[in-house]
Amino acid sequence: MKSDWTPTAFVLDVDGVMTNGQFFYSAEGKIFKVFGPDDNDALAMLRNKIRIHFVTADKRGFDITCKRIVDDMGYELDLVSSENRLVWIDNKYSASEVIYMGDGIFDDCILRNVGYGIAPANADKRAKQAANFVTTRSGGDRAVAEACTHILDMFFYDGASCRIIDKGY
Amino acid sequence: MKSDWTPTAFVLDVDGVMTNGQFFYSAEGKIFKVFGPDDNDALAMLRNKIRIHFVTADKRGFDITCKRIVDDMGYELDLVSSENRLVWIDNKYSASEVIYMGDGIFDDCILRNVGYGIAPANADKRAKQAANFVTTRSGGDRAVAEACTHILDMFFYDGASCRIIDKGY
Amino acid sequence: MKSDWTPTAFVLDVDGVMTNGQFFYSAEGKIFKVFGPDDNDALAMLRNKIRIHFVTADKRGFDITCKRIVDDMGYELDLVSSENRLVWIDNKYSASEVIYMGDGIFDDCILRNVGYGIAPANADKRAKQAANFVTTRSGGDRAVAEACTHILDMFFYDGASCRIIDKGY
Amino acid sequence: MKSDWTPTAFVLDVDGVMTNGQFFYSAEGKIFKVFGPDDNDALAMLRNKIRIHFVTADKRGFDITCKRIVDDMGYELDLVSSENRLVWIDNKYSASEVIYMGDGIFDDCILRNVGYGIAPANADKRAKQAANFVTTRSGGDRAVAEACTHILDMFFYDGASCRIIDKGY
Numbered sequence: 234m235k236s237d238w239t240p241t242a243f244v245l246d247v248d249g250v251m252t253n254g255q256f257f258y259s260a261e262g263k264i265f266k267v268f269g270p271d272d273n274d275a276l277a278m279l280r281n282k283i284r285i286h287f288v289t290a291d292k293r294g295f296d297i298t299c300k301r302i303v304d305d306m307g308y309e310l311d312l313v314s315s316e317n318r319l320v321w322i323d324n325k326y327s328a329s330e331v332i333y334m335g336d337g338i339f340d341d342c343i344l345r346n347v348g349y350g351i352a353p354a355n356a357d358k359r360a361k362q363a364a365n366f367v368t369t370r371s372g373g374d375r376a377v378a379e380a381c382t383h384i385l386d387m388f389f390y391d392g393a394s395c396r397i398i399d400k401g402y
Numbered sequence: 403m404k405s406d407w408t409p410t411a412f413v414l415d416v417d418g419v420m421t422n423g424q425f426f427y428s429a430e431g432k433i434f435k436v437f438g439p440d441d442n443d444a445l446a447m448l449r450n451k452i453r454i455h456f457v458t459a460d461k462r463g464f465d466i467t468c469k470r471i472v473d474d475m476g477y478e479l480d481l482v483s484s485e486n487r488l489v490w491i492d493n494k495y496s497a498s499e500v501i502y503m504g505d506g507i508f509d510d511c512i513l514r515n516v517g518y519g520i521a522p523a524n525a526d527k528r529a530k531q532a533a534n535f536v537t538t539r540s541g542g543d544r545a546v547a548e549a550c551t552h553i554l555d556m557f558f559y560d561g562a563s564c565r566i567i568d569k570g571y
Numbered sequence: 572m573k574s575d576w577t578p579t580a581f582v583l584d585v586d587g588v589m590t591n592g593q594f595f596y597s598a599e600g601k602i603f604k605v606f607g608p609d610d611n612d613a614l615a616m617l618r619n620k621i622r623i624h625f626v627t628a629d630k631r632g633f634d635i636t637c638k639r640i641v642d643d644m645g646y647e648l649d650l651v652s653s654e655n656r657l658v659w660i661d662n663k664y665s666a667s668e669v670i671y672m673g674d675g676i677f678d679d680c681i682l683r684n685v686g687y688g689i690a691p692a693n694a695d696k697r698a699k700q701a702a703n704f705v706t707t708r709s710g711g712d713r714a715v716a717e718a719c720t721h722i723l724d725m726f727f728y729d730g731a732s733c734r735i736i737d738k739g740y
Numbered sequence: 741m742k743s744d745w746t747p748t749a750f751v752l753d754v755d756g757v758m759t760n761g762q763f764f765y766s767a768e769g770k771i772f773k774v775f776g777p778d779d780n781d782a783l784a785m786l787r788n789k790i791r792i793h794f795v796t797a798d799k800r801g802f803d804i805t806c807k808r809i810v811d812d813m814g815y816e817l818d819l820v821s822s823e824n825r826l827v828w829i830d831n832k833y834s835a836s837e838v839i840y841m842g843d844g845i846f847d848d849c850i851l852r853n854v855g856y857g858i859a860p861a862n863a864d865k866r867a868k869q870a871a872n873f874v875t876t877r878s879g880g881d882r883a884v885a886e887a888c889t890h891i892l893d894m895f896f897y898d899g900a901s902c903r904i905i906d907k908g909y
Contacts, residue, residue: 338544428603462643602772
C-alpha cells in the first residue's frame, strides 16, 4: 500500500519515543536516559527518503539527548517547548507535510494538526487517540523502528524499499 | 463533573509515585532513582489551584529526592515516617481536606483517612483497595500526570481548566 | 489461618528476590543492582518472630549486595553457591524448619526440600512449580513484602500481627 | 526428545538477548548495559557440549559487552555487523550446523538460514516469525537460560543432561 501523500519531514520527540521516558537522578541531578535497540538502524533506512529532525523540551537532560541524537546518531536536534512545538513545526516544514511522533500529555494537539501522527504504545491516552498510527512497541523498545517500517510501507513502498526487505529487513 | 468538595492540599509520596519505586545501589550505597515523563508538566497545571506538598520516608535517598522535587521542580518536601504521616498530614492541613497519593504497605490507612485517596497502578494491593481512585499508569510512568488530570476533572472543572484542555491538554 | 508448623528461619536469595534480577555493567564491570519498595519495612515486621538470613552466589556483586543487605538493612548475608546451598541450609538450620525464597534455575531442588518454599512471580518456571507459594509481585517490586505478609498470615497469625494490621499494615 | 541433528556451535547476539536491549546514556555517551539472572549458569551447562560464540554489532558499547562476555564469563566475542553476520557465521562454522539466537530487525534473515534459529520474547516481530523457537522469557530476563534448556532437551538429551536435571537443574 502506498499513500498518495508524500511527507517531507519526520519530526520526533525524544523522551518516551527514542527513550523509555525514564530519567535517572543522582544527588547531583538528572544523569542518565535509556535508549533501546534497532531504532538507529531503522532510521538509517529512512534517511535518504525523508528529512529526520528531533525535538525535545528537556533542558536539564539536553546534554544527554544531544550526545545520543546528534553526536552518535548524526541527526538534527532542537530544544522546542511543548507549547511552541506545533508553530515551530509549521514554520520549519509546514505542519501538513510532516509526520510527527510524540508521546506526551501536550502531544495530542500536535498529532492532530500534522500530516500524519504516530504515538508509541506507552504514550499518554489522549496522544494515542489523536494519532493516525500507534505502534505496538514502546519507546526505547523498538517503537521508532516500528514507526520507520510503517512509514516505509505507507509512503515509500517501491522497488527501493522492497530490496531492503529482500536483504533481510 | 465537579465535586462539591474542594481540597486544600495535594500531598504526594515520592518513591513508587513520582518514581517507579526502584532504587539503585552501588557498592557505595543508594545512588539513583528513576523518574518519568509528564508528571512535572501536569503538576504545573494544578499549582495555582491547590497546594502541592511531597513527603518521603526515605532518609538514605533524601538527597536524590530533594534534588528532583525541591531543586529542579520547586515543590515542598518533608521527611515524614510512615507511622507519623497521617498525624502530620492532619496537623498540617486537616486530613479531611487533603488529597493523598501513596503506594506503600502502610499507605492504606492514610488513604482511608484523608478527604480523597489516590493510588498508582503499581501500588500495594491494600493501598489500591483503600484508594478512591487508582490510576491506570504506574509510578514513574505518568501516574501523577493521570492523577492531576483526574483532580482537575473532579474538583476544578471550570472555564480555566477547560481552556487548558483547549490548548492541547 | 495459622499453620501448626512453626518455622525457625526465613532464608532468602538476593538477586531476583530482593532485586529485579538485573545487574548493570559498565566497561569496568558489574556496578549496580536494583532494589525496590516495602521489602525492608515488611521484613522488619517479621524480624522479632523468625530469624532472617540472606544468601547469594554472586561473588562479583557481593560488595553491592552487602551494602544493601548488611550495612543498610542490618541482616546476615552469606556467600553460598547454588550447589552447596541446600546442604548449607540444612547444616545451619535444618532444612525442614526453614522457609526459603528463591527464583533461579537451581532453586527448584532447594524449594522442594525445605519446610516451606516461596518463589517470586518472575522466577524460573521450575522454581515456581516447586514452591509452596508464588507471590503475585516480582522481585524488586514488593515480592518479599508479599512473602512476609503471607508468612505472618500463615504461621504467626495472632494478636500481635493483628495489631500490626490494625495500625495500617 | 532428541533430534537427529547435532549442532556444532551456538552463536548468540548480545544486546536484546543477553541484555534487555537497553543502553544507558550519560552526557559522556553510552555507559551501561543491563544483564540478568541464570544465563551464565545455564550456558555453563552447555559449554562442554557445543561451542559458544557471541557476536555484536555495537561498536560504541563494545568495552561494556567485552567486560561481561569475555572477561567475566569467558566466552569468545566478535564485532560483526548485521549485514556481514550470516556470511561470517557460514565461513566460521557452516550456517547449517549452527544454532543462532538473535532479536533484531535484521536477524530474521540469519534465523532463517542457520540450522536452528531462536528468538527471545522481546524480539522484533519478523525475527520471531523466522525463528524455530521463541522463548517465553525476554532478553536479560532468562531468555538465554531458557534457550539453553531447550537446546539440551532438543539436541543433547542423554544420561549426562539427565544427571544435571537430577542435581537440581
